[in-house]
Amino acid sequence: MAIAGLILGFFLVFIIDLRGLLRTNRRKAAFLLYSLLLSIGFIISLLQIIGKQPPSPAVYIEKIVSVLLSGVKQ
Amino acid sequence: MKNDVKISSIQLSLIMIGFIFGSSAIINPATGAYQDAWLAFIIGWFGSYLLVGIYVFLSLLHPCKTIVDILKDCFGKFFGSLFAFGYIFYFIHLAALVLRNFGEYMNTVNYPETPLIFLLIALSIVTAFAVKNGLEVFTRVNEMLMPFVIIFVTILFLIFMNIYELKNLLPFLERGFTPVLQSGFAVLTFPFGETVIFLMIFPALNKRENLLKTAFIATTAGGLILLNITLRDLMALGPVLINKIIFPPHTTTGLLPHFVIDPFIAANLLINGGFKIIICLYAASLGITQLFGLDDYKPFVFPITAIAVSLSYWVYDSLPEMTRWAAEIYPYYAIPFQILIPLLSLLISIIKKKSFSHKSSQSS
Numbered sequence: 001m002a003i004a005g006l007i008l009g010f011f012l013v014f015i016i017d018l019r020g021l022l023r024t025n026r027r028k029a030a031f032l033l034y035s036l037l038l039s040i041g042f043i044i045s046l047l048q049i050i051g052k053q054p055p056s057p058a059v060y061i062e063k064i065v066s067v068l069l070s071g072v073k074q
Numbered sequence: 075m076k077n078d079v080k081i082s083s084i085q086l087s088l089i090m091i092g093f094i095f096g097s098s099a100i101i102n103p104a105t106g107a108y109q110d111a112w113l114a115f116i117i118g119w120f121g122s123y124l125l126v127g128i129y130v131f132l133s134l135l136h137p138c139k140t141i142v143d144i145l146k147d148c149f150g151k152f153f154g155s156l157f158a159f160g161y162i163f164y165f166i167h168l169a170a171l172v173l174r175n176f177g178e179y180m181n182t183v184n185y186p187e188t189p190l191i192f193l194l195i196a197l198s199i200v201t202a203f204a205v206k207n208g209l210e211v212f213t214r215v216n217e218m219l220m221p222f223v224i225i226f227v228t229i230l231f232l233i234f235m236n237i238y239e240l241k242n243l244l245p246f247l248e249r250g251f252t253p254v255l256q257s258g259f260a261v262l263t264f265p266f267g268e269t270v271i272f273l274m275i276f277p278a279l280n281k282r283e284n285l286l287k288t289a290f291i292a293t294t295a296g297g298l299i300l301l302n303i304t305l306r307d308l309m310a311l312g313p314v315l316i317n318k319i320i321f322p323p324h325t326t327t328g329l330l331p332h333f334v335i336d337p338f339i340a341a342n343l344l345i346n347g348g349f350k351i352i353i354c355l356y357a358a359s360l361g362i363t364q365l366f367g368l369d370d371y372k373p374f375v376f377p378i379t380a381i382a383v384s385l386s387y388w389v390y391d392s393l394p395e396m397t398r399w400a401a402e403i404y405p406y407y408a409i410p411f412q413i414l415i416p417l418l419s420l421l422i423s424i425i426k427k428k429s430f431s432h433k434s435s436q437s438s
Binding site for chain 1: 167362366367368369370372373374376377378380381383384385387388389390399403406407
């Protein structure tokens, strides 16, 4: 049910944006970028719904900050 | 670019004030300094003039250019685009963090039975449509709503006059100066340093000569509002409680049992938190459009909002995790975006400008 809702939501978003996309100066590039962004949003949402999301970016950012801070302290 | 909108100094100033206030309506980054939170706040606030000055001068050196174009000018096409991509991620991440703050507050205080994701989606739909309407429209709406926010903050400060305890501000510097400096730095990065996002909006100002004055007036007004909130919560709740609870303003409102004043806090959050998300989404959409040489940002607003919503739900497991990350990690994570890259860009811009004027004077 949740997955069907997600697909419907993203499809609606695409329909709403279609007119604007057709008006852009570089249509191919715009469609490509749009599809990429929408796919990222869709995949992250889908992985969250099925409970298989990878560690959040906050975890990686925290690791990088910790490594840099420990380097500074040493 | 199709996006040739212009906004007035007052509109820019008010939207900056709203942005600075933003989620600080519910979360105070200075609380780590306990009774010296007011001092930590003032240190962070005063330091922010330096940062805002850097952003303004950078914008003045590159008239009509956003940070995406400025980075390309300063670091070349490859590294400039790489840094610009980093900024776009930062803007989306910032939108996600504010969205999560908003959702957690509403979920904890107002709608405990409502699923968090529903609150996040509800707000994000409204903000996405606001971004789609354009900069001129949402700055005008902000112009109408900001006076109410200032009235709410003033009422909230005055209404607690009877319960303020000046002894809550003492003893002065009991834990030394280090926690004060740490909290001051946290204040500098959240919310003041986040005004780096205005490098996407400064080119839209109709009178460029007023930019520095406008930005400094906004920093002063935003700082005064937040100092007011810091002092109110500190004097009303005390240094220990303010450091232990997650949403001090909400707890403060509970001190007056016969009045229901929590909606004032929620309204402030709804207005300013909403506008902060709007600015983040606008900056990210406009940035990605400029990065790929497209002429209209509006079709990209919904996909970016979708990423921000899913990121806001994904980014933290829980409310305590969110506050810990915001206090311990965020100030360091923000350094490159708020301090290092803008400072480096300013230095490169000054050097380039000097060498260009030197060359042109030699050739003439």
